[in-house]
Amino acid sequence: MRGGEVMKPGKSQKGSAQRHLNAGFVAGGLLMLLVYLVAQHFAVSAPHVVITEALEVMNNIKAQGEIAGNGKVECKMEGRSDTCEVDGDVRTNGTALSVTLVPAAWSERREWMIRPYSRRFASLRKVAVTRLQDSAAAPQCTVTHGTPAVLFAVGGYAGNYWHDYADILVPLFVASRRFGGEVTFLISNIRFKPQWLVKYGAFLRGLSRYEHVDLDADEQVRCFPHVTVGLRLDKEFSIVPELVPGGPLSMADFTRFLRETYALPRGAAASPAREPGRRPRLMLIHRGHYRRILNEPEVARAAEAAGFEVAVAELRGDAGEAEQARAVNSFDAVLGLHGAGLTNAVFLPPGGVLIQVVPYGKMEHIARAEFAEPAADMGLRYLDYSVSAEESSLMETLGPEHPAVRDPDSVHRGGWGQVFELYLAKQNVRINVTRFAPTLQEALDHLRRQ
Numbered sequence: 001m002r003g004g005e006v007m008k009p010g011k012s013q014k015g016s017a018q019r020h021l022n023a024g025f026v027a028g029g030l031l032m033l034l035v036y037l038v039a040q041h042f043a044v045s046a047p048h049v050v051i052t053e054a055l056e057v058m059n060n061i062k063a064q065g066e067i068a069g070n071g072k073v074e075c076k077m078e079g080r081s082d083t084c085e086v087d088g089d090v091r092t093n094g095t096a097l098s099v100t101l102v103p104a105a106w107s108e109r110r111e112w113m114i115r116p117y118s119r120r121f122a123s124l125r126k127v128a129v130t131r132l133q134d135s136a137a138a139p140q141c142t143v144t145h146g147t148p149a150v151l152f153a154v155g156g157y158a159g160n161y162w163h164d165y166a167d168i169l170v171p172l173f174v175a176s177r178r179f180g181g182e183v184t185f186l187i188s189n190i191r192f193k194p195q196w197l198v199k200y201g202a203f204l205r206g207l208s209r210y211e212h213v214d215l216d217a218d219e220q221v222r223c224f225p226h227v228t229v230g231l232r233l234d235k236e237f238s239i240v241p242e243l244v245p246g247g248p249l250s251m252a253d254f255t256r257f258l259r260e261t262y263a264l265p266r267g268a269a270a271s272p273a274r275e276p277g278r279r280p281r282l283m284l285i286h287r288g289h290y291r292r293i294l295n296e297p298e299v300a301r302a303a304e305a306a307g308f309e310v311a312v313a314e315l316r317g318d319a320g321e322a323e324q325a326r327a328v329n330s331f332d333a334v335l336g337l338h339g340a341g342l343t344n345a346v347f348l349p350p351g352g353v354l355i356q357v358v359p360y361g362k363m364e365h366i367a368r369a370e371f372a373e374p375a376a377d378m379g380l381r382y383l384d385y386s387v388s389a390e391e392s393s394l395m396e397t398l399g400p401e402h403p404a405v406r407d408p409d410s411v412h413r414g415g416w417g418q419v420f421e422l423y424l425a426k427q428n429v430r431i432n433v434t435r436f437a438p439t440l441q442e443a444l445d446h447l448r449r450q
Helices: 014-042 047-068 161-179 194-199 201-207 251-261 296-306 321-329 340-347 364-377 408-413 416-425 433-448
Strands: 072-078 081-093 098-101 110-114 127-131 149-153 184-188 221-229 281-285 309-313 333-337 353-358 381-386
Touching: 072 110, 072 127, 081 110, 149 161, 161 201, 161 251, 161 340, 184 221, 194 201, 201 251, 201 321, 251 340, 251 364, 281 296, 281 340, 296 309, 296 433, 321 340, 333 340, 340 353, 340 364, 353 364, 353 433, 364 381, 381 433, 408 416
Parallel strands: 098 127, 149 184, 149 221, 281 309, 281 333, 333 353, 353 381
Antiparallel strands: 072 081, 081 098, 081 221, 110 127
């Protein structure tokens, strides 16, 4: 059973709704009479105050009736994302990919089309969110849940490790943590990314006590008291605490949740000051295809000379998440060329260091947007090292007069396709370890101050 669900036969509840409606009219009439009598009693001494207070009482009654009886739909279509919060008698139809609010009394019919992914431009089927006029056209519940639900899609850029976290896992944490595990996940597009749920199964179980629903294969009409449609991305790979529904959360809370979920032992980075003789551990990320550090052994020796214990590791996207999380958590610093592998910084103990090597080509704004502020929000020290033209393989493969080397701005003006091809897909680097030494020293100094 999912989310306290109760299976029900599909029978009409029209008679029950009518009885509740009649009772509401009677109660409303009596309450209006009471307000009138109170107003008459006090009107002589303070007519303006009494009339104002009476109107406020009636307005409050009306507002409460709209929320409690008819429910509400609040949709936010701004920034990167489109989302809806649907509260009341909410019914979902998986195969139709629809979410319907059924009012107790007549209401203006409205419809919103929401892409259930944190980036609205992703190519995914949209969810139809509808507020009906009345209950006459409402689909009958076949399963009733006692929990709220969060509806999202495993699509867009899912499968890229950074986007898995930035686009889905962090926004899902923000949307669902307030429910304390009492929430059901309604997931679409699973058939195209079946391994995604395997990889992040422990993460999902950490947020929900209930089995997820594969919407694309779900023929039930499920009824919930509340459904969140879509995921909101307010900040790249991070959280804006004041925008979190149900109370503030931060990236520090997110990484703490990861340590709990994967039983990671280290909640603080090593400090030579606290542990004399212990060398902080640095993981140098190896990339086996493109965008590689060509002189990895030399860089590793430079880090060891600075005072680190160094290990070169290849972080595979198909590796088990728990195993990889434990491996990264055993280090105090991560060093790597810009890429999705740096996302593993979420498993570093607080106080650790993330060092990003930024490829040549004025890529600092992109690299920092994806990792600088997120790392700081996690409680890490972020450092970067910008590769010079002389350290880039483009100098050799294209020559010093090629626009990609001589005039990076012209490449950026040509659009993202050119930027990606030249600076991310076709560039390797050979780090000048003498020039890089101050960055390593700064990382070590930070750990010594812990």
